[in-house]
Amino acid sequence: MSEENNHIAPTKRDAERISMDKERLDNLIKRAQEVIDSDKIEVPPFWVNKYKKEAAKNWDLFYKRNTTKFFKDRHWTDREFEELATNSSDKQKFLLEIGCGVGNFVFPALAENPSLFIFACDFSKRAVEMVQSNEQYDESRCKAFVCDLTNDLLTDNITPNSLDLISALFVFSAIPPEKMEFALKNIYSVLKPGGRVLFRDYGIYDEAQIKFSKASDKRLDDNFYVRQDGTMSYFFSTEDLKSRFEAVGFSTIECQYVYRETTNRQKELRIDRIFAQAKFEKL
Numbered sequence: 001m002s003e004e005n006n007h008i009a010p011t012k013r014d015a016e017r018i019s020m021d022k023e024r025l026d027n028l029i030k031r032a033q034e035v036i037d038s039d040k041i042e043v044p045p046f047w048v049n050k051y052k053k054e055a056a057k058n059w060d061l062f063y064k065r066n067t068t069k070f071f072k073d074r075h076w077t078d079r080e081f082e083e084l085a086t087n088s089s090d091k092q093k094f095l096l097e098i099g100c101g102v103g104n105f106v107f108p109a110l111a112e113n114p115s116l117f118i119f120a121c122d123f124s125k126r127a128v129e130m131v132q133s134n135e136q137y138d139e140s141r142c143k144a145f146v147c148d149l150t151n152d153l154l155t156d157n158i159t160p161n162s163l164d165l166i167s168a169l170f171v172f173s174a175i176p177p178e179k180m181e182f183a184l185k186n187i188y189s190v191l192k193p194g195g196r197v198l199f200r201d202y203g204i205y206d207e208a209q210i211k212f213s214k215a216s217d218k219r220l221d222d223n224f225y226v227r228q229d230g231t232m233s234y235f236f237s238t239e240d241l242k243s244r245f246e247a248v249g250f251s252t253i254e255c256q257y258v259y260r261e262t263t264n265r266q267k268e269l270r271i272d273r274i275f276a277q278a279k280f281e282k283l
């Protein structure tokens with residue numbers, strides 16, 4: 001699996017399922033645990049602090065290198081999250097996409113759901129500028145702004161308790177575990193009671209985690225690693241995820257693993273990706 005795959009989320013073409021053959025899953029977990037348990041070396045604290053301090057800069061450089069060409073458009077979200085579906089006669093729904101990148105979720109979601117208004121934020125200034133300069137960017141349906149979820153209050157840009165939905169797609173994994181609580185309280189503050197967070201991110205024992213552990217010089221903390229380009233990645237168990245959201249007041253509607261099989265044709269390898277997918281509601 002290439003380093004790039006660490007950044008990649010599923011596309012429409014790949015078969016997904018919420019269960020996996022038990023024997024195959026047991027084998028996968030056993031193999032993953034062995035590799036992860038033997039990866040004891042931690043990156044020195046100086047570097048850990050540097051990666052954390054320079055997270056926004058490193059993502060900004062990521063977008064400078066890759067522009068809009070890296071992530072695929074996320075057309076699978078309507079299928080996975082029925083809350084998104086709106087048609088033109090529906091009352092307008094207000095959604096915030098956190099860690100929006102260059103808009104791979106935002107633009108397909110706007111096109112497919114005519115009554116959706118999307119706030120979109122990211123801490124990479126360059127990514128936000130790419131959203132704003134996209135020809136599909138329409139200020140009557142979208143507002144993109146720069147925000148570090150672990151430091152800046154979302155209420156500076158969004159009315160408290162006003163949103164119907166928040167999408168969190170592969171963004172919490174980029175946040176150091178000790179900073180997640182601030183980000184969770186931050187999103188809680190702008191969601192209305194009954195509003196939901198739609199979540200998908202890397203699951204524990206995913207092949208990308210095994211790959212990080214095998215490299216044995218990438219570990220920053222438990223289930224938390226750094227990529228070659230300085231961006232960071234956390235891997236969630238469903239228990240961990242649930243307890244982080246519930247600790248700040250959310251209730252769990254759904255929280256499960258989603259499996260996706262990919263094939264490396266050149267090496268004739270089957271690769272099992274594991275994602276954590278969930279819905280949380282503000283009471």
Ligand SMILES: C[S@@+](CC[C@H](N)C(=O)[O-])C[C@H]1O[C@@H](n2cnc3c(N)ncnc32)[C@H](O)[C@@H]1O
Nearest residue numbers: 059099100101104122123124148149169170174
């Ligand atoms: C893997 S990308 C996902 C992009 C987008 N959600 C998607 O699904 O295509 C993670 C994004 O989260 C952003 N990000 C990471 N930490 C953040 C933070 N503390 N505040 C705001 N954005 C952050 C990064 O800049 C990056 O654009």
